[in-house]
Amino acid sequence: MLAFEATWSLMTPEIVLGALAMLVFTIDFMTGIHEKKPFIGRLSIFSLLVTAVLVLVMNPQGGQIGDTFLVDPFAMVFKLIILVGVALVIMMSMNYLDRNEDIYQGEYYSILLFTALGAMIMVSSADLITLFIGLEIVSISSYALAGFKKHNIDSTEASIKYIVLGGTASAFILFGMSYLYGLTGTTSLYEIGAAMPELFADYTVMIMISLLFMLGGFGFKVSMVPFHMWAPDVYYGAPTPVTAFLATVSKLAAFGIIIRVFTLGFESIYAEWAFIVATIAAITMIVGNFIALTQQDVKRLMAYSGIAQAGYILVPIATVLNNFSITVIIFYSVAYIMMTLGAFSIITLVSEQSGRKTGMDTFAGLYQRSPYMAVAMAIFLLSLAGLPFTAGFIGKANIFLLAINGNMLWLAIIMIVTSIISFYYYFGVIKQMFMAEPKPNAEEIKVPGGIQAVVTVTLAGTVLLGILPNLLLDLFTGFNWMI
Amino acid sequence: MMGNILLWLIVVPLVGALLILTIPREYTNVIRSLAGLTAAVALVLSLVLWGMFDRGAAGMQFYEQLEWFTLGFMQVNFEIGADGLSVPLIALTTIVTLFSIVASFTIEHRVKEFYVWTLVLLTGMLGVFVALDMFLFFLFFELTLIPMFFLIGIWGGKMREYASFKFLIYTGLGSGIMFITFIVIYVQAALVSFPDPMSFSIVELTEAYTEGAAAGAVGGAMKGGMFLALFTAFAIKLPVFPFHTWLPNAHVEAPTAASMILAGVLLKMGGYGLIRVGFGIMPDQAARFATLIAVLGVINIIYGALLALVQTDLKALVAYSSISHMGIVLLGIASITEAGMQGAIFQLVSHGFISALLFFMVGAIYSRTKTRTISEMGGLSHSVPVLAGFMLAAAMASLGLPGMSGFVSELMAFIGIFGAPAEILPQAVTLGVIAVVGIIFTAAYLLWAMQRTTFGPPKEKYAGLVDAKPMEYVPMVGLLAFTILIGVYPFILSDVINTTVIDLVSKIGG
Structure with missing residues (x-):
């Protein structure tokens, strides 16, 4: 057996979260599975917050466990994003679960906790095996979550589609990894990275195949074109809070490992793949934004919008991989998770109180039904569209700056043109909310506390970071992201 | 702070x-x-x-x-x-x-x-x-x-x-x-x-x-x-x-x-x-593309005016007249002279007042006649004399009647274009002449529109219309007053912009 000095304390947050998730699971069994269980929801949020505190108090210079598990600022910030993201998803789910009696609440919460655990392992991993384990924890949990409304045919369809395609994506990743392992005899990203320049000279084709397969597999998770086909159907069929989870935490964690793998493993052959990623980014932005124009369903619209947003995040990766571009990506990720979770919590609210439909017209006259929610939704959409005084704008502006500075003017132009095209569909929702009259039989909107809280928190973040972005930027600029 | x-x-x-x-x-x-x-x-x-x-x-x-x-x-x-x-x-x-x-x-x-x-x-x-x-x-x-x-x-x-x-x-x-x-x-x-x-x-x-x-x-x-x-x-x-x-x-x-x-x-x-x-940032490029800008300015003036001429909707006519008037701004800028630049800024301000007044008048009349179609109006000077009068005044200002702000800005822009340095704008005189001809179209569409809306025999259906209400006098009188003020005493505006313009043009010329 391989024996190494391991500072297992670096995994404290993961271990604690795992234990708490088990606890939630056990309590759920002991209290009967059919009940409404708000206390389990609260316990789950508590678990996530405890874990977040544990992450926060760790030494940012961190360290590593035998080249497989890293704690560095990159991992820590991503973990915080993940934990807060999952906590917000749970908050927005609580009322949803109470209204949907066919969902077993306890399982739902514990599975979400496990996804958070998996995502944390993903962003901390520096080894292909660790990475894959984290990824599969998230994936398998997500398949289950997508099908959680098991008597609903759309939800079941979403789950099946997601399993089949997601399994294929995992196979892609494993296939790509197997080439790397075959050529280097190691699964450590550090060692792979060290051997890369020489390997690439000798086995150019095999390395490129490996890289492309891994990119495709990870790209599936972030819904980049052409691996995006699952997103609209799964987003549409899955319970709305689960859709929010898939669009944010799952996607960002996958971005985390793309950055990790490409930085540690493939940075030395950057020139070989930058153009490929740039092309994919361009196609992703174009396809996402153009198909979104034709959508009549808000959840599908958000799926295509999410595809387009993935394209924006790919731009800095394609431009340059350094400390600065990681700052840009992480800032955008924070902005993205806030505006997207905010938007999805309002979609959850509106669709639940409009007969569980998610057509564009459910938003008709929302301003009359609930002014605060309509204004908040408008701000989230403006932020997604990248209009001023929102976090989304600053994030996009940073990406532009990076692209232009990195001589990727064409990519910046595609980004801005597609962003302007996106005005059309984002403002289409705004038009419904402010210009259309509510349907005659529309219920009065009652805003449950959980959704109110999520909307308020994400709205404050979206606006605050739009006006005072240096709150985060100054902090991030001081970080040396990766060790 | x-x-x-x-x-x-x-x-x-x-x-x-x-x-x-x-x-x-x-x-x-x-x-x-x-x-x-x-x-x-x-x-x-x-x-x-x-x-x-x-x-x-x-x-x-x-x-x-x-x-x-x-x-x-x-x-x-x-x-x-x-x-x-x-x-x-x-x-x-x-x-x-x-x-x-x-x-x-x-x-x-x-x-x-x-x-x-x-x-x-x-x-x-x-x-x-x-x-x-x-x-x-x-x-x-x-x-x-x-x-x-x-x-x-x-x-x-x-x-x-x-x-x-x-x-x-x-x-x-x-x-x-x-x-x-x-x-x-x-x-x-x-x-x-x-x-x-x-x-x-x-x-x-x-x-x-x-x-x-x-x-x-x-x-x-x-x-x-x-x-x-x-x-x-x-x-x-x-x-x-x-x-x-x-x-x-x-x-x-x-x-x-x-x-x-x-x-x-x-x-x-x-x-x-x-x-x-x-x-400001690229004066040398402004000089380089002066001809292009001037040509576009002339196109704007003439094209806008021609389109205005054929409009059947009064509001659309005013809208196209804006396009035409913005051509003068381009022309003034492209001349790269102090007079031209001043004319351009004058035109920005002057058109601001005049177009706001014109749109207000169109709105006021529409709220009474319930139509903006020019051919359905007519004889408004009988039914709503005050509104018709102000509209006429606005139209006069727009076509550049001396004593009103439009005249000053157009005059200066044209002085600018005819005096433009030949090495920057070789075709200045030709462009200037075409633009002046274009201004005639402006007079044509505005006068023709006024003739069809305010003049002519009074129409039966507009007999009972209420003329200007007190609240409507505020924007009408106010906007018209500024137009006339700048028209008869342009110094009030040129005084403020002069130094900046001289500074700006000296950079382009140099």
Whole structure:
């Protein structure tokens, strides 16, 4: 057996979260599975917050466990994003679960906790095996979550589609990894990275195949074109809070490992793949934004919008991989998770109180039904569209700056043109909310506390970071992201 | 900082908007008065600014710079200031907005939101005219987009949704081009000045590109591309042929008050940006493309006028006349003479008042006749003599009757174009002559339209119409008074802009 000095304390947050998730699971069994269980929801949020505190108090210079598990600022910030993201998803789910009696609440919460655990392992991993384990924890949990409304045919369809395609994506990743392992005899990203320049000279084709397969597999998770086909159907069929989870935490964690793998493993052959990623980014932005124009369903619209947003995040990766571009990506990720979770919590609210439909017209006259929610939704959409005084704008502006500075003017132009095209569909929702009259039989909107809280928190973040972005930027600029 | 009047100008409308948000929507009269009061305070501030402004000094006054945020090597500041170019436009903005708020007191539908959006729009417009950081400039430029989208989309005419989306996408595209160009301009300069930090400051960039390190280091092709991209961005807003197609839709569908602001102020942001950023930062490129700009100006004048001639809708006619009049701005700018540049700025201000007045008149008449079709009107001078009289006066001002502001600005622009240096604009005289001929079309469409609407035998169906109400006198008399004031005493305006213009033109000529 391989024996190494391991500072297992670096995994404290993961271990604690795992234990708490088990606890939630056990309590759920002991209290009967059919009940409404708000206390389990609260316990789950508590678990996530405890874990977040544990992450926060760790030494940012961190360290590593035998080249497989890293704690560095990159991992820590991503973990915080993940934990807060999952906590917000749970908050927005609580009322949803109470209204949907066919969902077993306890399982739902514990599975979400496990996804958070998996995502944390993903962003901390520096080894292909660790990475894959984290990824599969998230994936398998997500398949289950997508099908959680098991008597609903759309939800079941979403789950099946997601399993089949997601399994294929995992196979892609494993296939790509197997080439790397075959050529280097190691699964450590550090060692792979060290051997890369020489390997690439000798086995150019095999390395490129490996890289492309891994990119495709990870790209599936972030819904980049052409691996995006699952997103609209799964987003549409899955319970709305689960859709929010898939669009944010799952996607960002996958971005985390793309950055990790490409930085540690493939940075030395950057020139070989930058153009490929740039092309994919361009196609992703174009396809996402153009198909979104034709959508009549808000959840599908958000799926295509999410595809387009993935394209924006790919731009800095394609431009340059350094400390600065990681700052840009992480800032955008924070902005993205806030505006997207905010938007999805309002979609959850509106669709639940409009007969569980998610057509564009459910938003008709929302301003009359609930002014605060309509204004908040408008701000989230403006932020997604990248209009001023929102976090989304600053994030996009940073990406532009990076692209232009990195001589990727064409990519910046595609980004801005597609962003302007996106005005059309984002403002289409705004038009419904402010210009259309509510349907005659529309219920009065009652805003449950959980959704109110999520909307308020994400709205404050979206606006605050739009006006005072240096709150985060100054902090991030001081970080040396990766060790 | 707190003593900076420009800062107050931006903050006051925002505070007004927030106050209105706290008032329950049933209290429409309170909301209306509060909106009017806010705009009046802004107007007073802009007049104080007008008085305090030092006429003799070139460069920025009331200057203020605060660090905002940094990203890597990039520093974005909250930087504001005003010179002889921005002060008249600030005054124009507050005046037109106040009158448009008064003009919209008749609106009964969703009153609260209407004024919130109008005041947010006011903040955005004032912000554009005071911002000296390109990033900030862009933010305010974009900020005007959202309220105008709602103003057209909620309170507009039958095709309001189509018009609002067309407005959004077109001007959004302009903003997109602008933003990319700004960043390219910035990055080029920052690369040259590296490792010294560079901010987004227009003042600093102007210096870098005219005298500093970037002047020689950035290649001619690159500069040419940047200038043309900037020109396109502002040309969409101004608008310049062939980017004008959003304007007729937006103007025709917008409610009267929004049309007034749209034609009166928003178009001017295009002209302002062109002079401030395009000509300010790259004067050599302005000289290089002077012929192109002048030709487009002439096309605008003639094409706009010809289209106005065939309009059947009175509001559309006024909208196309705006296109035609913005051609004069281009012509004046392209001449690169002091007179021409002054004419261009005069035209920005003068057209602001005249077009706002024309749109108000069209709105006032429409509210009575319930039609804007020219052929269905006629004999209005019998049924509503006061309104018809003011409309006639506005039309006269628009076609450049001496004694009114339109005449002064056109005259100066033409003096400019005929005196343009031959090495910059070799075809100046030819273009000038064509443009003068184009002005005849202006007289033609306006006089013909007036003949068909105000004159002629009185129509039976318009017999019982109520003439101007007291509240309507406020915008009518006010806007007309400013038009005449500038017309008979142009010194009041030229006094403010003169030093800045001399400074600007000396850089282009040199």
